[in-house]
Amino acid sequence: EAGVAQSPRYKIIEKRQSVAFWCNPISGHATLYWYQQILGQGPKLLIQFQNNGVVDDSQLPKDRFSAERLKGVDSTLKIQPAKLEDSAVYLCASSFGGYPNYGYTFGSGTRLTVV
């Protein structure tokens, strides 16, 4: 079974530039999550999708971050404009039905450096 695919693996941008990350979940997984992991901290949920609808985006800085999941499969996370504090690893995860004990799988992440 193919895992959760994310691209790019690494990205370096200057502050105030924009950037986008892509995630392809495991086939058949209805629920998709984006987490942000800042160095020295644990991952923090940014947004959760159930199919193509948003379930939880309470921790998403909506003035600069946006995310979409067209057709309930792939998802993109965008930052515009980026700030220095956005430097982090962005992890995508997916699961069958929104339960942590049922196929919850993380991708390898995209490491973003904002200079």
Added chain:
Amino acid sequence: DQQVKQNSPSLSVQEGRISILNCDYTNSMFDYFLWYKKYPAEGPTFLISISSIKDKNEDGRFTVFLNKSAKHLSLHIVPSQPGDSAVYFCAASVLNQGGKLIFGQGTELSVKP
């Protein structure tokens, strides 16, 4: 508000000995707990979990203990192997709230030969 805490940033253990990683939580609504292992440049991989209706779950060399009254859980690795060297994250969830995981800060385990 840090709902899940791992107070030890690092732990060093000799190969063959027991590794004990600790985690504390504050939210009494959490009813499912997980441990993840993370190697550099990889995503977290699931290791073991426990429901709040249990106080122990075992899988091979890995055992998780849950003390609900103390809001504390621990991961025991016996015997520890050099390949266990990684960052370990404790995570907590409320099962009927969509699968959102609240993570601790992580503990870096180093197992020395």
